[in-house]
Amino acid sequence: MNKLKCLVFAVVMLFSAGLMAQQLVVEVTQGVDSPVPVAVVPFGWSGDSALTEDVAAIVSQNLARSGFFRSMNRQNMLSFPNQEDQVFFRDWRMVNQDYLVIGSMQPLSADEVRVTFELYDVLKEQKMLTREVSAGRNNLRDAAHFISDVIFEEITGIKGAFSTRIVYVTADRGQGTNQRFRLHMADWDGERARTILESNEPILSPAWSFDGSKLAYVSFETSRPVVYIQHLATGQREQIQSFPGLNGAPAWSPDGNRLAVVLSKDGNPEIYVLDLRSRDLQRMTQNSAIDTEPFWAPDGRSLFFTSDRGGSPQIYRMDLASRAVERVTFEGSYNARGRLTQDGRFLTMVHRGSSRRFQIAVQDLKSGRVDILTNSDYDESPSIAPNGSIVMYATQEAGRGILAAVSLDGRIRFNMPVPQGDVREPAWSPFLK
Amino acid sequence: MRSVHFTKALALAAVMAIAAGCSSSGSKGDSGALTDTVGASSIGAGSTGGVTPGSWEEVQQLRNVFLFEFDRAVVRPEFLPDLEKHARFLANNPSARVRLDGHTDERGTREYNMALGERRAQAVERVLMVNGANSGQIESVSYGEERPAVVGNHEGAWSQNRRVELRYLSR
Numbered sequence: 047m048n049k050l051k052c053l054v055f056a057v058v059m060l061f062s063a064g065l066m067a068q069q070l071v072v073e074v075t076q077g078v079d080s081p082v083p084v085a086v087v088p089f090g091w092s093g094d095s096a097l098t099e100d101v102a103a104i105v106s107q108n109l110a111r112s113g114f115f116r117s118m119n120r121q122n123m124l125s126f127p128n129q130e131d132q133v134f135f136r137d138w139r140m141v142n143q144d145y146l147v148i149g150s151m152q153p154l155s156a157d158e159v160r161v162t163f164e165l166y167d168v169l170k171e172q173k174m175l176t177r178e179v180s181a182g183r184n185n186l187r188d189a190a191h192f193i194s195d196v197i198f199e200e201i202t203g204i205k206g207a208f209s210t211r212i213v214y215v216t217a218d219r220g221q222g223t224n225q226r227f228r229l230h231m232a233d234w235d236g237e238r239a240r241t242i243l244e245s246n247e248p249i250l251s252p253a254w255s256f257d258g259s260k261l262a263y264v265s266f267e268t269s270r271p272v273v274y275i276q277h278l279a280t281g282q283r284e285q286i287q288s289f290p291g292l293n294g295a296p297a298w299s300p301d302g303n304r305l306a307v308v309l310s311k312d313g314n315p316e317i318y319v320l321d322l323r324s325r326d327l328q329r330m331t332q333n334s335a336i337d338t339e340p341f342w343a344p345d346g347r348s349l350f351f352t353s354d355r356g357g358s359p360q361i362y363r364m365d366l367a368s369r370a371v372e373r374v375t376f377e378g379s380y381n382a383r384g385r386l387t388q389d390g391r392f393l394t395m396v397h398r399g400s401s402r403r404f405q406i407a408v409q410d411l412k413s414g415r416v417d418i419l420t421n422s423d424y425d426e427s428p429s430i431a432p433n434g435s436i437v438m439y440a441t442q443e444a445g446r447g448i449l450a451a452v453s454l455d456g457r458i459r460f461n462m463p464v465p466q467g468d469v470r471e472p473a474w475s476p477f478l479k
Numbered sequence: 480m481r482s483v484h485f486t487k488a489l490a491l492a493a494v495m496a497i498a499a500g501c502s503s504s505g506s507k508g509d510s511g512a513l514t515d516t517v518g519a520s521s522i523g524a525g526s527t528g529g530v531t532p533g534s535w536e537e538v539q540q541l542r543n544v545f546l547f548e549f550d551r552a553v554v555r556p557e558f559l560p561d562l563e564k565h566a567r568f569l570a571n572n573p574s575a576r577v578r579l580d581g582h583t584d585e586r587g588t589r590e591y592n593m594a595l596g597e598r599r600a601q602a603v604e605r606v607l608m609v610n611g612a613n614s615g616q617i618e619s620v621s622y623g624e625e626r627p628a629v630v631g632n633h634e635g636a637w638s639q640n641r642r643v644e645l646r647y648l649s650r
Contacts, residue, residue: 162525292621336591
């Protein structure tokens, strides 16, 4: 699929944010069918000292990365309107833009800013919306992501996921025991990253609760694998009961009351469900094969997991009421570590087919159709945006782990800004309040 | 004692049979690794001249890294002599304890590899136990692909990373 490289361009944007100046390379490596052209004009600013963030540039980049839009390069703009009476639709029709976003920012107080923004339909010559949002001077990225969400939803009808966050793990380069592992949280676009756990021992399998308030993950800090739950508001951590052998692959039930985990306390890796209120532990699988990597259907009525019970790792689904198990994946010799879109229709997974490479694939559970979304040799850990538009995953570049993302239709692919170390295991948050 | 020997022989036969079946069913292109299995961190069996059989000195010279084939958790036959000596030491020294860390190469998903690493550690644990070690003397932990011995995405690195490391916690 997609051997056609219609379009290769790189947009290099430099954010001079005081705290984290970072170079971001957006590389669109695939042919784009018909993304909607949108122009986001640099926002006006009536305050004295310069702002640390370019809000319009963030909005422009967000929209382009969604795969739904093509953002206009501001160097090609014929005018720079900040308010309605400065908008001349002719200027935007001439350069083939369908939509126009303008905005202006005023200081509300010493450290607060009000952003007013407007969206126009260029072809109909109509204003579609005017909105205001205020944000701290140091949190202008929040305003930019909010504006992106509003515009995205207004045009596509799909809820925007730009105000979400990701967590991921990094490991310092090195081998043996000379490594340092860190769990980080960042904006969806990798900016404003901060470390939330640090250890000399491996950290893996971070998983968000469906309300976005907690993380579960596996940490070897006691030199054994133990599943922890961390409350994000307080930083408070709790250890769930651990057993000899594997304690891994935590997965929250949609109602947040149960945690599926993998334990090998009975000699073989099996899926268990822990009730977090009663602490009741139920064994779900009984099979001499490896059963691991559980994840819940969004309706909470079935549990998917990876098993090699058929001779190679494949994804299976268990109906929780009847405990009936059916195989879900059939194409390829290796399908594992699945995740579902929130409507339960699309399954992304690590797939190994005839090419012998490990790639991210998506399977339409309705039609059974499988599409390969990525194009390198060691892609893993797919995680889907809560609106189902983008899949983030771990891949390698020049022998080093990095994060990348691809739209669910495979049209847009880009690399995330690269922190230090080997980066792996992105987990995308749900919509946050 | 008699029953121990009987199970030992049975299990050993089983291990051999599985290993034989494994190699005849065709290894997955990484069988070349078999020839360069002597890691820098260990000395192969047979180099115990001059030390008392069954002594701590001898045990320290035994191989302590055991390599595996891709996606396999079967102990290779050439590692059995050293493992038997480790087992004999454990059997003769009830206060001795070992830890087995199971590892995989980087290919495949992380939690699946956790399970695979555990299978490897369990395979080594079984060999120790059928040769007289007590289960209470052995602690097995899988690190999956999280702690590679050699960094790199080529068979040279992978073959060194598919391993179980045996470490004495006490003697």
